[in-house]
Amino acid sequence: MTNHNAADIAEEVGRAILCQSGAFPEDDLMPASRGPKMRASLRGDPSIISDLYIDDAGVVAIADPSVKSPGAQRTMAATAALRAAGVEVHDKKGHNDALDEKVWGCAFYRHIVGAERERMAEIVALSWAMAFAPAVVPAALASLIGYWSHALLFRRAGYAVLQDSYEVARDASTVPLPLPLAVRDELLALACLAPLLYSDLRVPVSSTVVATDATPTRGAAASAVVPLLTARRLFAGAEFRGADARLVDRVDLRDVDAAPAADPALAAALAAWPWQVRAAYDMEVDHINAQELRALVGLITRRCRSSANFKQRLVALLDNLAACGAAAKGRSSARRMNPLLRRLGAFLLAADVYTAPRYIASAVNPADPPSRRRSLRAWLARMRAAAGA
Numbered sequence: 001m002t003n004h005n006a007a008d009i010a011e012e013v014g015r016a017i018l019c020q021s022g023a024f025p026e027d028d029l030m031p032a033s034r035g036p037k038m039r040a041s042l043r044g045d046p047s048i049i050s051d052l053y054i055d056d057a058g059v060v061a062i063a064d065p066s067v068k069s070p071g072a073q074r075t076m077a078a079t080a081a082l083r084a085a086g087v088e089v090h091d092k093k094g095h096n097d098a099l100d101e102k103v104w105g106c107a108f109y110r111h112i113v114g115a116e117r118e119r120m121a122e123i124v125a126l127s128w129a130m131a132f133a134p135a136v137v138p139a140a141l142a143s144l145i146g147y148w149s150h151a152l153l154f155r156r157a158g159y160a161v162l163q164d165s166y167e168v169a170r171d172a173s174t175v176p177l178p179l180p181l182a183v184r185d186e187l188l189a190l191a192c193l194a195p196l197l198y199s200d201l202r203v204p205v206s207s208t209v210v211a212t213d214a215t216p217t218r219g220a221a222a223s224a225v226v227p228l229l230t231a232r233r234l235f236a237g238a239e240f241r242g243a244d245a246r247l248v249d250r251v252d253l254r255d256v257d258a259a260p261a262a263d264p265a266l267a268a269a270l271a272a273w274p275w276q277v278r279a280a281y282d283m284e285v286d287h288i289n290a291q292e293l294r295a296l297v298g299l300i301t302r303r304c305r306s307s308a309n310f311k312q313r314l315v316a317l318l319d320n321l322a323a324c325g326a327a328a329k330g331r332s333s334a335r336r337m338n339p340l341l342r343r344l345g346a347f348l349l350a351a352d353v354y355t356a357p358r359y360i361a362s363a364v365n366p367a368d369p370p371s372r373r374r375s376l377r378a379w380l381a382r383m384r385a386a387a388g389a
Contacts, residue, residue: 014082021081024074105150114198115151123147124191131187135176141183142169148190152330155197157348159330160341161189166333196349203311203354205235209273210303211317211360212295213367216288219295220280220371224273234315238328238356262361270317270364271383278302280370290336292320295371296327296357297344304351313354319362327357 018024079089107116114120126144130136145165152158164182171177209231210223279299283291296316303309318324326332331341348355362368369379 014087017081017085017087018078021077021084023077023081106154111202112198112200114154119147120151120194120197123151124194127187127191131179131184131191133179135178137176138169138171138173141165141179144187145169151194151197154199155349156328156330157345158190158193158197160332160338160345161186161193162331163335163338193349199354200311200352203313203352205232205356206309206312206314207231209234209315209317210278210299211275211365211367212292212299213319213362213365213371214283214288214291214295215371216285216291217283218281218371218373219283219291219298220367220369221278221295221299222275222367222370222376223278224275224366226273230269231315234358235313235356238315238358262364266360267364267383268387270360270366271380271387273366275366275376275380277370277376280373287336289320289322289326290334290340292318292323293326293337293340295367296323297340300344300353300355301347304347304353310351310353313356315356315358317358317360317365317367319360319365319368321359324357324359327355 019026082089105116107114109117115123123144126147130141130144145162148162163186164180165186168177168179168183205228207228208223208225210221212219212221214220279302283294286294296318300314300316303314316327318327326337326341327344330345332338344355347353364383366376366379368374369376
């Protein structure tokens with residue numbers, strides 16, 4: 001049994017103890033790749049601001065400052081359940097009702113969450129030193145990238161900075177090598193961006209939902225203003241972990257078989273919203289995955305130019321799994337896609353905007369008609385008639 005398997009088993013056992021004892025209901029579990037589920041808030045309305053169970057026995061509460069957090073009660077119940085099952089619980093690891101704390105490599109500074117500031121300062125200093133070193137052992141660069149990978153988990157918009165560094169880090173040589181200028185630039189860029197690599201838990205979900213679509217020669221974007229509760233529910237079901245995206249020939253893909261089917265309830269809701277075309281334009285021919293991502297990046301960058309769209313979480317609907325996964329992950333190994341993600345990341349960091357990509361089927365994508373020179377109004381009429389049939 002490897003240590004990884006042992007850790008997985010221990011986590012599963014701990015989760016089972018907490019759930020079966022009633023300390024944490026099953027409905028309060030947050031999957032690793034998804035956002036928090038909707039639940040009743042302290043004021044009774046459905047929201048995403050109530051207490052949340054993460055990993056072993058962590059509770060994060062985003063509530064009104066005047067209301068005492070329920071996190072301490074949850075943690076006490078979890079501690080009692082674990083000890084009753086014979087699991088040792090160290091009191092010194094508890095942080096009940098703490099505003100500024102460090103938990104498992106994650107630092108909370110009031111409503112700001114990111115890597116520990118002391119650790120981040122060390123990574124920045126090491127990056128500057130390595131960037132100006134005459135030669136570096138590839139294994140040392142790989143270790144530094146590993147440190148940055150952890151810090152970037154809290155702000156994936158910075159992941160796209162790294163591109164050539166990965167290639168040098170994979171070199172098996174044990175002899176110090178001079179770093180290419182592109183690698184030095186990437187390390188220095190991350191060091192300069194370090195103060196922005198955090199997430200603000202107080203940033204609200206925007207009531208505007210956007211959708212983009214593209215063909216090999218044309219792109220389009222649409223948006224609709226929906227009830228805030230609806231936008232929050234879409235945000236909670238968006239993609240957050242992401243996936244690697246590659247550019248392959250169309251004949252090598254089985255999109256129809258691999259893509260998830262359209263959700264009838266979501267399709268009916270999409271048809272009922274007041275969608276408007278925000279952009280429709282011709283593009284130079286390129287791979288469809290790159291075009292789909294380019295359409296999303298174009299829309300987000302245009303929105304980020306207005307201060308009215310700063311500091312928000314934005315749900316973006318796409319019908320391309322590769323573009324959706326790349327946007328959620330923050331980077332792509334494909335050199336035609338990663339520059340687009342770098343541009344996207346620059347605007348997201350500058351405007352303090354957080355995107356929540358969500359895949360939808362092409363048949364229910366409101367940006368599909370304008371991307372093919374068709375009428376969005378006629379498409380909505382057909383969709384609404386089909387939903388009411």
